[in-house]
Amino acid sequence: xxxxxxxxxxxxxxxxxxxxxxxxxxxxxxxxxxxxxxxxxxxxxxxxxxxxxxxxxxxxxxxxxxxxxxxxxxxxxxxxxxxxxxxxxxxxxxxxxxxxxxxxxxxxxxxxxxxxxxxxxxxxxxxxxxxxxxxxxxxxxxxxxxxxxxxxxxxxxxxxxxxxxxxxxxxxxxxxxxxxxxxxxxxxxxxxxxxxxxxxxxxxxxxxxxxxxxxxxxxxxxxxxxxxxxx
Amino acid sequence: xxxxxxxxxxxxxxxxxxxxxxxxxxxxxxxxxxxxxxxxxxxxxxxxxxxxxxxxxxxxxxxxxxxxxxxxxxxxxxxxxxxxxxxxxxxxxxxxxxxxxxxxxxxxxxxxxxxxxxxxxxxxxxxxxxxxxxxxxxxxxxxxxxxxxxxxxxxxxxxxxxxxxxxxxxxxxxxxxxxxxxxxxxxxxxxxxxxxxxxxxxxxxxxxxxxxxxxxxxxxxxxxxxxxxxxxxxxxxxxxxxxxxxxxxxxxxxxxxxxxxxxxxxxxxxxxxxxxxxxxxxxxxxxxxxxxxxxxxxxxxxxxxxxxxxxxxxxxxxxxxxxxxxxxxxxxxxxxxxxxxxxxxxxxxxxxxxxxxxxxxxxxxxxxxxxxxxxxxxxxxxxxxxxxxxxxxxxxxxxxxxxxxxxxxxxxxxxxxxxxxxxxxxxxxxxxxxxxxxxxxxxxxxxxxxxxxxxxxxxxxxxxxxxxxxxxxxxxxxxxxxxxxxxxxxxxxxxxxxxxxx
Numbered sequence: 070x071x072x073x074x075x076x077x078x079x080x081x082x083x084x085x086x087x088x089x090x091x092x093x094x095x096x097x098x099x100x101x102x103x104x105x106x107x108x109x110x111x112x113x114x115x116x117x118x119x120x121x122x123x124x125x126x127x128x129x130x131x132x133x134x135x136x137x138x139x140x141x142x143x144x145x146x147x148x149x150x151x152x153x154x155x156x157x158x159x160x161x162x163x164x165x166x167x168x169x170x171x172x173x174x175x176x177x178x179x180x181x182x183x184x185x186x187x188x189x190x191x192x193x194x195x196x197x198x199x200x201x202x203x204x205x206x207x208x209x210x211x212x213x214x215x216x217x218x219x220x221x222x223x224x225x226x227x228x229x230x231x232x233x234x235x236x237x238x239x240x241x242x243x244x245x246x247x248x249x250x251x252x253x254x255x256x257x258x259x260x261x262x263x264x265x266x267x268x269x270x271x272x273x274x275x276x277x278x279x280x281x282x283x284x285x286x287x288x289x290x291x292x293x294x295x296x297x298x299x300x
Numbered sequence: 301x302x303x304x305x306x307x308x309x310x311x312x313x314x315x316x317x318x319x320x321x322x323x324x325x326x327x328x329x330x331x332x333x334x335x336x337x338x339x340x341x342x343x344x345x346x347x348x349x350x351x352x353x354x355x356x357x358x359x360x361x362x363x364x365x366x367x368x369x370x371x372x373x374x375x376x377x378x379x380x381x382x383x384x385x386x387x388x389x390x391x392x393x394x395x396x397x398x399x400x401x402x403x404x405x406x407x408x409x410x411x412x413x414x415x416x417x418x419x420x421x422x423x424x425x426x427x428x429x430x431x432x433x434x435x436x437x438x439x440x441x442x443x444x445x446x447x448x449x450x451x452x453x454x455x456x457x458x459x460x461x462x463x464x465x466x467x468x469x470x471x472x473x474x475x476x477x478x479x480x481x482x483x484x485x486x487x488x489x490x491x492x493x494x495x496x497x498x499x500x501x502x503x504x505x506x507x508x509x510x511x512x513x514x515x516x517x518x519x520x521x522x523x524x525x526x527x528x529x530x531x532x533x534x535x536x537x538x539x540x541x542x543x544x545x546x547x548x549x550x551x552x553x554x555x556x557x558x559x560x561x562x563x564x565x566x567x568x569x570x571x572x573x574x575x576x577x578x579x580x581x582x583x584x585x586x587x588x589x590x591x592x593x594x595x596x597x598x599x600x601x602x603x604x605x606x607x608x609x610x611x612x613x614x615x616x617x618x619x620x621x622x623x624x625x626x627x628x629x630x631x632x633x634x635x636x637x638x639x640x641x642x643x644x645x646x647x648x649x650x651x652x653x654x655x656x657x658x659x660x661x662x663x664x665x666x667x668x669x670x671x672x673x674x675x676x677x678x679x680x681x682x683x684x685x686x687x688x689x690x691x692x693x694x695x696x697x698x699x700x701x702x703x704x705x706x707x708x709x710x711x712x713x714x715x716x717x718x719x720x721x722x723x724x725x726x727x728x729x730x731x732x733x734x735x736x737x738x739x740x741x742x743x744x745x746x747x748x749x750x751x752x753x754x755x756x757x758x759x760x761x762x763x764x765x766x767x768x769x770x771x772x773x774x775x776x777x778x779x780x781x782x783x784x785x786x787x788x789x790x791x792x793x794x795x796x797x798x799x800x801x802x
Contacts, residue, residue, distance in 0.1 A: 235402075289638060292678065294638075
């Protein structure tokens with residue numbers, strides 16, 4: 070079975086695979102598999118491995134990305150819809166202008182319509198999230214579902230992002246660990262052949278992903294809160 | 301009338317939680333199994349921002365008449381049910397409360413201004429348990445028999461009394477309502493709850509829970525409103541109200557007793573306090589500071605049980621104070637809905653002003669070691685009723701700040717030398733609700749506990765509640781005891797049957 074077939078089957082059947090195998094697939098091939106498995110139209114993209122530590126761990130010098138479809142933007146989280154749901158507190162950018170490849174950092178910032186608190190509800194077919202780089206990329210960079218906060222920030226919120234499940238803090242990290250959003254957008258625009266107005270880009274998480282559980286999920290950052298029910 | 305920011309966020313929060321009510325927050329009465337919109341609306345204010353977040357109706361003659369009549373009618377059947385038949389209704393009621401747990405957590409904070417963190421320390425589970433416990437308890441209890449030597453036997457029967465008015469305060473609205481609802485309904489009475497006007501939201505959701513649990517109409521009613529010349533006073537004078545369980549200020553309690561005397565109602569009164577917190581030299585100081593922080597500043601110190609008079613043995617006075625001040629300064633005051641916040645806002649502007657008047661007295665006559673100021677908070681919390689945790693020293697036992705209930709985040713500290721002196725200081729107020737004794741000397745714990753003129757003593761802890769044990773105040777802190785079988789005297793009518801053997 071090929072990597073494409075394995076991921077496709079596991080996603081369809083909502084079961085896990087043991088990762089860490091050599092499929093004879095490189096990174097670029099893995100992105101082609103991702104595109105084949107998760108074709109457009111797209112609502113946007115998610116970034117993964119944004120911290121240098123995580124990149125080093127996976128043996129790569131840049132982030133990775135996954136595809137966000139309209140149906141992946143959630144109002145509330147239904148655990149049953151996922152294989153191995155985990156959560157990461159994030160910040161997302163919504164674009165108000167197109168961003169072609171080769172644009173400047175200034176143009177990237179001008180294309181930003183606003184920043185929003187966000188939650189990346191990760192999902193992976195790879196058992197225990199143990200995977201190789203091609204495996205995770207082919208599996209849409211653990212793309213599951215996404216929640217967006219309601220308040221628009223005109224600048225990247227400062228301070229830390231904190232995630233709580235039923236009032237208990239489960240993840241925390243500094244927003245600055247996300248890196249320079251303008252440069253991230255440029256990198257992504259280069260990688261995917263340009264971004265379009267109305268698309269949303271999830272900038273990645275400054276904290277470790279943690280298992281999701283039923284109850285009330287809160288993400289605090291920049292003095293605002295994103296709140297959702299997990300059922 | 302509504303400033304958009306917090307109002308909008310509140311609505312969004314409740315929406316995200318699947319809040320079942322129509323928005324904006326339009327609180328209703330609950331009378332005879334129906335939600336009644338009412339008239340004469342008053343604003344519901346979020347203490348942390350001073351914003352109006354909804355409205356509640358003021359119940360007057362009409363609503364009180366209807367609610368009491370509905371409760372009286374429902375009493376006919378409810379009181380005749382054996383406890384085992386009432387139990388499933390009450391269990392469903394408790395289950396509903398648990399189901400709405402995240403909503404109660406938010407509403408309590410919107411009502412009171414208390415940090416949501418404190419609502420998550422088992423608060424809602426305790427609410428549900430308050431009802432469930434008494435539903436089970438009523439099933440299990442028996443009664444006494446007294447055989448006589450000359451051919452007679454006595455036995456004791458207990459039966460429900462009638463319609464109860466439950467008048468609850470604003471500091472722990474949902475918790476204290478369920479303390480009363482549990483035994484009232486489990487022992488076969490029916491109830492009209494009148495929550496404090498500052499905090500109508502929790503009672504509104506309790507009504508929703510009772511309704512969805514399928515309680516027979518009229519068994520549990522909620523009428524909102526004020527005390528004097530309003531729903532509260534009308535209930536306390538109503539001839540068909542047979543019992544009043546009241547928790548609140550001593551001055552209000554005295555008025556209620558006067559009102560109730562014409563119709564000879566049963567009264568259970570849990571009133572004010574000025575609890576001493578005695579720290580002896582053998583105490584584990586780290587633990588003593590931790591207990592003291594809770595006892596002083598939990599719910600912004602707006603707790604009748606608050607350990608607001610610290611009596612500290614002179615040999616540990618300095619090190620204890622040093623640690624206490626450090627802990628008080630590190631307490632995070634601010635947005636009550638932020639899970640990291642450890643102290644929220646006082647209930648209302650007029651109450652903040654009252655507490656500040658004691659701060660001003662302390663500034664004149666004593667030393668404020670820390671606090672005493674409104675903290676500087678970002679918008680919109682700059683409009684909230686916040687006060688820093690405040691510790692006052694250099695006071696005399698007769699000072700106003702040592703004698704009167706402040707009901708805010710302000711404690712006074714006095715040193716003592718001997719155990720006898722500590723006891724004398726501890727008993728030296730008109731109040732006698734409770735006391736805290738912190739010592740590792742068992743003999744001392746026993747001696748001091750015996751000598752304190754209070755209803756409850758906690759040794760090396762605070763506010764631990766077992767529903768089986770008696771709860772109530774001595775001296776000016778109350779009349780009667782609730783909890784377990786101690787509540788029988790109030791919630792049940794008692795009858796003796798004497799039978800001759802011939």
